Amino acid sequence: MRLSRYFLPTIKENPSEAQIASHRLMLRAGMIRQGAAGIYSWLPLGLRVLKKIENIVREEQNRAGALEVLMPTIQSSELWEESGRYDDYGKEMLRIEDRHGRNMLFGPTNEEMITDIFRREIHSYKDLPKNLYHIQWKFRDEIRPRFGVMRGREFLMKDAYSFDLTPEEGVNSYNAMFVAYLRTFARLGLKAIPMRADTGPIGGDLSHEFLVIAETGESEVFFHKDFEGMESLVDFPADAEGLQAIVNEWTTPYAATEEMHSEDDCPVEGNNLIRGRGIEVGHIFFFGDKYSKPMKASVQGPEGEMLNVQMGSYGVGVSRLVGGIIEACHDENGIVWPEAVAPFKIGLMNLGAKNEECTAFCDVLYAELEEAGIEVLFDDTKDGAGAKFKNMDLIGLPWQVAVGPRGLKNGVVELKNRKTGEKEELTKEALLAKFTA
Numbered sequence: 001m002r003l004s005r006y007f008l009p010t011i012k013e014n015p016s017e018a019q020i021a022s023h024r025l026m027l028r029a030g031m032i033r034q035g036a037a038g039i040y041s042w043l044p045l046g047l048r049v050l051k052k053i054e055n056i057v058r059e060e061q062n063r064a065g066a067l068e069v070l071m072p073t074i075q076s077s078e079l080w081e082e083s084g085r086y087d088d089y090g091k092e093m094l095r096i097e098d099r100h101g102r103n104m105l106f107g108p109t110n111e112e113m114i115t116d117i118f119r120r121e122i123h124s125y126k127d128l129p130k131n132l133y134h135i136q137w138k139f140r141d142e143i144r145p146r147f148g149v150m151r152g153r154e155f156l157m158k159d160a161y162s163f164d165l166t167p168e169e170g171v172n173s174y175n176a177m178f179v180a181y182l183r184t185f186a187r188l189g190l191k192a193i194p195m196r197a198d199t200g201p202i203g204g205d206l207s208h209e210f211l212v213i214a215e216t217g218e219s220e221v222f223f224h225k226d227f228e229g230m231e232s233l234v235d236f237p238a239d240a241e242g243l244q245a246i247v248n249e250w251t252t253p254y255a256a257t258e259e260m261h262s263e264d265d266c267p268v269e270g271n272n273l274i275r276g277r278g279i280e281v282g283h284i285f286f287f288g289d290k291y292s293k294p295m296k297a298s299v300q301g302p303e304g305e306m307l308n309v310q311m312g313s314y315g316v317g318v319s320r321l322v323g324g325i326i327e328a329c330h331d332e333n334g335i336v337w338p339e340a341v342a343p344f345k346i347g348l349m350n351l352g353a354k355n356e357e358c359t360a361f362c363d364v365l366y367a368e369l370e371e372a373g374i375e376v377l378f379d380d381t382k383d384g385a386g387a388k389f390k391n392m393d394l395i396g397l398p399w400q401v402a403v404g405p406r407g408l409k410n411g412v413v414e415l416k417n418r419k420t421g422e423k424e425e426l427t428k429e430a431l432l433a434k435f436t437a
């Protein structure tokens with residue numbers, strides 16, 4: 001992509017409305033713009049990151065056996081009246097009346113809707129287990145939307161819903177999502193710690209929140225320092241025992257959010273207990289028949305009896321993760337994207353935009369990198385070198401390639417690693433070899 005044709009409205013000064021680094025940097029790097037409180041437009045650079053995160057989440061859901069669907073954003077109130085949550089949900093639910101005077105709502109979550117789909121189509125235990133998910137915009141009229149996409153009113157969530165015959169099988173489905181979440185966050189370059197959690201308006205009694213430790217996190221958390229040495233990119237196991245073993249390993253050291261923590265009952269002593277703040281990037285629930293019972297979602301069991309299905313639901317804050325990753329990956333000059341979610345891999349800068357030879361060289365290098373399938377953002381503008389470097393640091397692409405007339409005299413370009421700051425001089429051939437190897 002040539003910067004001269006791109007839409008990257010970067011901002012030099014810190015926007016006054018932004019209190020935390022990720023919000024500041026997302027505005028400054030031209031990733032998002034606010035439409036109304038807690039409601040954002042995604043500009044090209046931000047959207048590329050959002051899509052990359054979405055795809056990693058999708059791959060890991062698919063690996064765990066979940067099936068992708070797409071449910072609407074707007075729902076009818078009727079299903080919520082059946083489950084009993086229409087009144088319970090209160091002011092967080094955005095309620096809408098259609099032209100016929102029917103009560104509609106912008107979905108804050110989809111337990112009711114998926115339960116309705118399930119009960120209409122699935123009637124036998126032979127069709128279980130099933131896990132259906134979608135990646136769709138939600139709306140929650142939060143009292144205090146803040147920190148940009150971290151606590152928005154409109155936000156993108158991946159939500160999965162599992163259906164099983166027995167509680168034991170239900171827990172196995174829960175375990176599969178637990179492991180999928182460890183893998184998902186690890187692939188995004190994050191370490192998320194699973195913590196026993198309160199279930200709030202979703203319900204049930206088995207639940208974990210996944211928290212990324214960051215100073216600006218909204219939740220206060222307490223966890224054993226053993227978590228620091230644990231590797232979360234686990235292989236996805238082939239059977240129920242394998243899943244349970246990983247869940248056991250990750251739930252043995254103590255970890256709790258503020259609501260669940262109590263000084264008196266905490267089993268961890270002294271220096272082994274780390275107290276910090278965390279960003280909740282995922283939350284999983286097992287709630288048995290909380291929805292299947294009132295909504296009569298039952299299947300015929302092996303003995304012919306009708307049984308309410310055992311359900312769980314599993315959420316990932318996809319848009320929140322964009323902010324969460326930036327909180328974990330930035331420095332004083334800007335964002336430092338992990339490779340897996342970087343909007344482009346290389347930022348190519350022509351430092352001699354007025355020099356014909358340098359420009360011709362850059363054009364060829366750009367074409368060759370593109371040809372090799374590498375995602376490149378090519379700063380081909382007439383801006384000065386200082387401005388180009390600053391901008392590249394701000395938007396945080398993992399690699400920067402600076403091409404200037406001076407280096408070209410010796411046949412070399414400069415490659416910089418955004419994260420380490422390490423620089424090396426390379427010929428064009430060596431550069432291409434490095435990125436196509």
Ligand code: P5A
Pocket residue numbers: 108109110111140142149150151152153155157158159160202280281282283284285313314315316317318319320
């Ligand atoms: C699980 C999936 C649920 O809604 N129902 C379907 C269950 N859980 S949850 O914890 O309420 O939300 C799941 C994840 O969504 C993100 N999230 C948000 N992200 C940005 N802005 C918000 N206002 C917001 N609210 C929730 C979180 O990552 C949460 O873990």
